[in-house]
Amino acid sequence: MNNWLKIALLTSLPVLSHAHTMSPFLLPEVFDTKAASNISFQSAITVEKFFVAGNNFKTSYVITQPDGQQKPVTAAATLKRFNIAEVDLPTDGTYRIRTQDAVGNSGKYALVDGRWLRVRPVRAGMQNPAPAKAAETATAQKAPAPTQPPRMIAADQVPANAKTLEVTNHLIAESYVTKGKPSAIPLPSKKGFEFKLLTHPNELYAGESLKAQVLMNGKPVPNLEVDVFKGASSYEPNAKREQPHVKTNAKGEVEIKFEQAGIYLMTASYPEANPDATKKPATDNFTYGLTVEVTE
Template identity: 70%
Template sequence: MRQFITIALLSALPTLSFAHTASPFLLPEVFDSKSDSVSFQSSITVEKFFVPSRNFKTSYQVTNPNGKTESINAAAELKKFNIAEFNLNDDGTYRIRTKEATGNPTKYALVDGHWLRVRPPRPANAAPMQQPPANAEQKAPQQAPANQPPRFVAEDQVPANAKTVQTTNIYIAESFVTKGKPSPIPNVENKGFEFKFLTHPNELFTGESLKAQVLMNGKAVPNLEVDVFKGVSSYQPNAKRDQPPVKTNAKGEVEVKFNEAGIYLITTAYPEASPDSTKQPAAQTYTYSVTVEVTE
């Protein structure tokens, strides 16, 4: 029974939007709890005005106000999202974070001096492209600019001697839940990709800002674009969700100002995608998000 109640609660939460690329997210049922337990969901969001798009395999780490970390698994693994819960035994702030979560590996091949993403070959029995009706207005097919190299190559079209690499995308999604009065959150580990919060993520109010320093293996990441999206009620289909993106400064510091109350998804990717296809893709990339609530 608890599982079905939890799913109902989570489905009633405001939805978030993500317009640019796939991102993991972790969404608690509440951010300020008076209960002895809390439930949350995790998923991947792809489309603008999204609902959970697809699931990804992960367990979770929960760090309690005393600094002790425990690992938990999902209580239910569904096609589009996971449901999990944990106990709030002590007052203070709890951090929830995905653990050892990775996306499907992406293969690239070096073809004519450009790194192209390798796609599976088109099945032989795939439906043919639909042809326009005979009386339809004929338009010249759109073609890529002459100086624009292709971005993809079918697997069966990769030259036999082509150099290939594989990229693994690490998903990091986190959020914070407080029972009673907020307490200090865990320190960064200076390992991998991290947000070092300079303001408490559970003490955010309208007109104020979330400040953080973005780190990679303990070193500041300057000039990194961070996207911000606002959750809205399903009864507000035309509400504006995309917020202006922000960038880290020379010290890797970023500031996200909130003009309205609500739930926000703050997300970024490292390293940023390069438009220069002559550069070899990184063997390991990170997609990060934190979900926060802003109150009046």
């Protein structure tokens, strides 16, 4: 079956309910080609890691060519659940395809009684007749004690004098395609959240590893969890998608070993979820997805 037809069929499947957080991904039609003048790719948000597109997100793309030149690319088709785009491959070498200026839903937090609570919109028909006092909202003094402290608050319950904070969620997805012989991959820009690949992504084989360094504005990110997922088709309902996760070391370096051939998605979030709501949230959050193919 043609690879692109296979991708299209897989993305038509319904999304299953999972506990995993949603991640952006970018999936090329092929990762390695001998003489194609262009290839297609798709991008989407996935919950069912990762062949099933859950939702689309607004983005353009930037293609870094083997000579280092960067070319902008826009989607050829923007659908509800995913984008489809094409990229030209004018010369031999390795191309990086990366989303650009993509943001998820923004978030708002309010500091109530010493805790930063996420502000959720008030749903139609569920407005309270009168806003509760801040102490009643945050600590539920007039209600049975909850098993855990509250982490959210309705917009109409936020005290008028509460400090608030807007949070931007940045979505980054990238992949690499090689035409002919592989060439050097682009160096990191040292801006924002990046994976500096120490292993060529188009020369991965079963039983070997991908090595990378995770950077934030050019500085190593230590002790960050990286999740790994193996693609599986609709004909493999019992396939084990989730692989053992790994963590970066003190230098921000990570090694991901692939036991089997296939297509893999590596995801990471920065900063990681903060279990202590007393800590002020970061104003910028990053969710990253890298797609690679591992061959026999």
